[in-house]
Amino acid sequence: MFQQKKTKQILQGHKKQKGFIGRHKVSETKLLSGPKAFCDKQKGFIGAIGDDLPSLVPIFFSLLIFFGTLSYVFITLNEKNTYLEKYFESISVSKEALGSSFFSGYAEFEERVASINTTENYIVGLIYDPNLLGNEGGGTVDTLDRENFIKSCQIGNNEEYIIPYLNPDPYIGPDVYYTGKGADQDLCDSNVVHFFIPNDVQYLNNPTDVIDAKFIFKNQTPFIYFYPVALSTSEGVITAYLYVLVW
Amino acid sequence: MCWFGEFMKNKKVFSKGVSSSIATKIRSFWATHPFLKRAEGQAAVTDALFFLTIISVVSVLLFTSAMSYGKGLMESSTEYYENTFTVSALKTLYAVAVPLEPDKYDILDSNYNDNLFTVLKKDYFISSVNAAADPAQEAMLDINTQKKLMESLKKIMAPLDKSKNYLFYINIPEDVSGKQKMIFVGLVTFRDKYDSYTGPNPKTTYLCGPNPGKPSTLALDDIQLYLKKHSLGQRFAEGRLSLLVKSGVDDKLIIAHTGLISWTASPDFDPNDNPYDEKIGELLNERCCKYVDVSDAIDCSSVSQPD
Numbered sequence: 001m002f003q004q005k006k007t008k009q010i011l012q013g014h015k016k017q018k019g020f021i022g023r024h025k026v027s028e029t030k031l032l033s034g035p036k037a038f039c040d041k042q043k044g045f046i047g048a049i050g051d052d053l054p055s056l057v058p059i060f061f062s063l064l065i066f067f068g069t070l071s072y073v074f075i076t077l078n079e080k081n082t083y084l085e086k087y088f089e090s091i092s093v094s095k096e097a098l099g100s101s102f103f104s105g106y107a108e109f110e111e112r113v114a115s116i117n118t119t120e121n122y123i124v125g126l127i128y129d130p131n132l133l134g135n136e137g138g139g140t141v142d143t144l145d146r147e148n149f150i151k152s153c154q155i156g157n158n159e160e161y162i163i164p165y166l167n168p169d170p171y172i173g174p175d176v177y178y179t180g181k182g183a184d185q186d187l188c189d190s191n192v193v194h195f196f197i198p199n200d201v202q203y204l205n206n207p208t209d210v211i212d213a214k215f216i217f218k219n220q221t222p223f224i225y226f227y228p229v230a231l232s233t234s235e236g237v238i239t240a241y242l243y244v245l246v247w
Numbered sequence: 248m249c250w251f252g253e254f255m256k257n258k259k260v261f262s263k264g265v266s267s268s269i270a271t272k273i274r275s276f277w278a279t280h281p282f283l284k285r286a287e288g289q290a291a292v293t294d295a296l297f298f299l300t301i302i303s304v305v306s307v308l309l310f311t312s313a314m315s316y317g318k319g320l321m322e323s324s325t326e327y328y329e330n331t332f333t334v335s336a337l338k339t340l341y342a343v344a345v346p347l348e349p350d351k352y353d354i355l356d357s358n359y360n361d362n363l364f365t366v367l368k369k370d371y372f373i374s375s376v377n378a379a380a381d382p383a384q385e386a387m388l389d390i391n392t393q394k395k396l397m398e399s400l401k402k403i404m405a406p407l408d409k410s411k412n413y414l415f416y417i418n419i420p421e422d423v424s425g426k427q428k429m430i431f432v433g434l435v436t437f438r439d440k441y442d443s444y445t446g447p448n449p450k451t452t453y454l455c456g457p458n459p460g461k462p463s464t465l466a467l468d469d470i471q472l473y474l475k476k477h478s479l480g481q482r483f484a485e486g487r488l489s490l491l492v493k494s495g496v497d498d499k500l501i502i503a504h505t506g507l508i509s510w511t512a513s514p515d516f517d518p519n520d521n522p523y524d525e526k527i528g529e530l531l532n533e534r535c536c537k538y539v540d541v542s543d544a545i546d547c548s549s550v551s552q553p554d
Contacts, residue, residue, distance in 0.1 A: 052291050062299040101338040
């Protein structure tokens, strides 16, 4: 009896609420239970959806953050995987070019570089002092003729000269490599931006026309490796530097 | 939507539970307590905020994992490259030629060249013959041979000139008398703060001879441990060398170990101030190390401290 009276009082109380637009389906038990009774007494109650609306906002943001992070992570991992694959491949290329750290001459160098098996682009240079090379030594007169040198690598005020391997596509492609001189200099190790390579075969006839290496590397930063190697010449075994760029 | 709040309240559990009197008490408390009455309506929002917190933590973890992905691999690969460089440098040192003339260091200036280690072996053998004839003498490398060795090494290590210090040694674990003997120690390091040397290249070369009155050994393990402890990027390559020496009336072949250690250069090299260089400072003091240039001549028998 007391319960019925109380229910009636509460229902009347709801009807009197201003701004109440929901519908009542209040059981006796629920009316007696504290929380629900409290909810039903609130002003501005707009039904079940209205009750949950504030909680949807953080949930919406949560899902937004989660899927945003997830997509970013996937993109980042994909990029990093690509980078790491290229990095490991570049190490492999440099290791193949290095071999036993000894070159019996230019012919062996040429042979070893040509046998590198990779899908990446690379340049392998053997930097030494060409004055040390004679006809019976590591180089030949043709390969070390100054007139055929191409101005390639500029380090400060010092100029390096290179000889590209003359194949149909000597500048862009996996078969490109060069030799050079300047064993006592800094060897382009720190300033890649000063490293210049000609862009096409026509350059052979115009040694003054150089372009930035970025063109060759297609705006990618090449992986650079230096190794000291022994190079056999007619004068004796000298120190040379194997210079490997992979991009 | 309110699952968490409902669970916390244990409303249904208590209403259907055995202890109905307790449930009734909790319900009445819940319904009457002013604070809980206010909080009740926000149960769903609280759940959502918990969800947001969990998602934020998971997102941060995912983000940091993605950022650190591959770092270990990159470091290992860099380490591998530097190790390969050091090994290649040592191999090159074994192969290069030097002039046979005592005062020449470039093979272009010399008419007679030979392999560096062949020259070294020959030099040490002659010294051992003299030592066998005169017990007061000790077999050691000629200073010119030492300087040729250092010049060759400096040329080989030129690409790392500004970034690495390095030390090369030739150690005989057991010579003819059964004792350990360090026949060569060469060190190339920064020393611009330590002394007044202000040349174009702050790198300084030391040759370390046996110090009279002090053991002619080198605490290599200590140095390596020290470099490792201070994360100085130590790289190490070791080789072997057979040396022919005079032992009494016979010739004997002994095995020597060669080692090349490189580590990150410290521009503030000062064994007195910089603890990183403490061991190197000890080495310089222990081994009669002296700064040398190619044209310099040093006599370690009269020097006990580094200049």
